[in-house]
Amino acid sequence: MRKSVVLIVLAIASLSLSACARGYQSSATPRNTLETFFTSAQKADYSTTYDCYDSQYKATVSEADFVGHRGRAAVLKTYHIDELSVSGDSANAVVSLTFAPVGGAGTSPHVTKVQERLVRESGGWRIAVR
């Protein structure tokens, strides 16, 4: 009996870790999604980055295409969520980003500030492109 309980707990833990590894958490908050989105980009784990987009974006861009093209753009070095507001099923954030120089050109990092819009989709929060 004790062995069965342990196995069940391990199975649940394994499933949870697996879901986290793919960046998708059905109960994620907008902040969770933003952190997954940018942290994965820092690691060049663009499959996980892709998972964070909403279904509208995924309907037009495949994971393979996204990963291929994103890999040719600049690598994200740091991010900071400056502002985050939630209103119903949508959220807006202002995020400061620092990118490595694209293509190795130059040495100065590129700094920018972007606005992200998130939408609630299937119980989770996703990055909306349009």
Added chain:
Amino acid sequence: MKRVLLVSLSALALSLALATAAFAATGVTGTVKDINTGAVISGATVTDGVVSATTGSGGVYALASALGSHTLSASKSGYLKTYQVCTVPAGSAAKVDWFLTPSYPAKPVPAKSVTVLAWNDLGMHCDQDSYKYFMVLPPYNTLHAQVFGPEDATGYTITYSFAKKKDSTLHTDFWTYAPSFGFNLPKNVGLTGNGLSGTMKLENAARGLYTATGIPVTPYDDDGTWDPYGAATLTVKNSAGTVVATTNVVTPVSTEMSCSTCHGTTNPAVDILSKHDDSNGTTLLADANAGHPHACAECHSDNALGMAGKPGVPSLSYAMHKFHDGKVASGTAGCYTCHPGPKTECLRGIMARAGKGCVDCHGDVNKVWTSIASGRKPWLDEPRCDQCHDASRAENAGTLYRNSVLNNSVAGDMNGKIYCEACHNGTHAESTTKNPADAVISQTYQGDNYWIYNCQVCHKGNDSETTFRGQAMHAGGGVPNPDPNPNPDPDPNPSPNGTDRPIYRFRNLRSGFYLWSADSAEKATIIETLSTTWKYEGVAYQVNTANALNQSPLWRFRNLAGGFYLYTANPAEKANIIANLASSWRYEGPAYNVSTDQSGAPVWRFRNRGNGTYLYSADPSEKANIVANLSATWKLEGPAFYLAP
């Protein structure tokens, strides 16, 4: 006797077989399908204005058209009537397939006081992820806009910006190497001096065309998202500085040039430059490795960038296509090896949806470079719509699609004012496209993905033009709006008295020229909504549609300068106008059928000696009065056609 009978029967059978074979081998054949679903359409009518055929359960038709050129139409209730031109050759059948678009949905149009229509000029622009080794094309995109509102169309100020693309330097190294290409540009400023936000220039004041060229946008949003279909926001201010309209317009750009397909995945640019150096004795790779890459157009002239190249060096388009001739696949797949591309789909407009590929308009890769060798100017001499569309549904004579304007509006008052692309979008992405991102403006104004067809997009509900003639913008076969026309040419309107079709005559109170209409609904609409412009003069004559002699098409031409009409039932005159006078007369197709048999009552044609307009009269007393009293103004040209009783 029995042998004679058998021989006769054999001869008859042979004759029938030969006759059947002859029929099958001439005329026009093809299939009619739904453009959205690809399903075959049965019961569709295809006609050349003289003969017609109906598709069977397989969507197939066989039209017994005579040899020569024809303007065909295909129609079916629930679909928009569609037109194509074709030439029936001797000894074989022409093949013309159709993809019909479902009729316009009847959706209310939101009220507005100012409308802005905007479009990208090319459907897709090419860009490079890296410029470290060479530059084929820089970040360069172009937007156009027209404003329709209460003020003079040239009195507005239009600014553009991108909500998610404010800094192209984040994801492209173009500005690092731009000086090496001869461009000393501030960061995020393109070749023409425009940036990622700015004010559109009034490029053509006469037509109210605003343009921003060379916008250095890339397929990457600032946060790194790959979005080749990013949108610009246009903000329109009136002369008082008040924002009167905003809209989004897609600005497509792609880096999907798949050099790695042939040049290796490690570093295709190195392989390309090595091969170029080996073949031509250049030092491009060494130069690039030394931090001084070159633009192809430094040596190879490129009309896309307006760069002259060097004397004796072939143009970039010629060199690229000739070198790759035979190395890429045939058809669109081959073009997409270098041009963007199988994912981003430069070619995604309604013609692509109807099964047309790159080579249908441009020819194959061999044709591209051999045509340049024969004198074609790349980027300047472009494929023409009138290769497949008749003159009333194609670009202006002698003018490219991207520079053409509406010049066959129903009332003539919109002529010269609206660019084709304002309603139909840019080339390669003509509405309705495969990509929903292209339809932002039509979705905003019409609530659908169609081209701009609804008069109320620009006209308020109480404008007379809103319901003018119950048709869309184009005269001469414009598709009804919103209801489909269930009846095929050449007899699109039922005769109210069974077989007698009345032809109504109107006189334009401003210009004095005449309009004849066989459409009772059109007649009612003109009388109801345009009585200040058109005076209804009554039934000019009636055509007995039951008389077999009244089966000759009466072709209509519209004068491009004056907007008035010429009708002829004489095939030789029709052919002569099309062949020799196309710069003055736009062929609009068959209006209705009449007789050319002189046993019928003549309809007399008069030509105005002053303004060149035409008057047709079937009334002998009117003819006599004009000849007796108005011959200084009207010249009798003789019978134009006849009306069999």
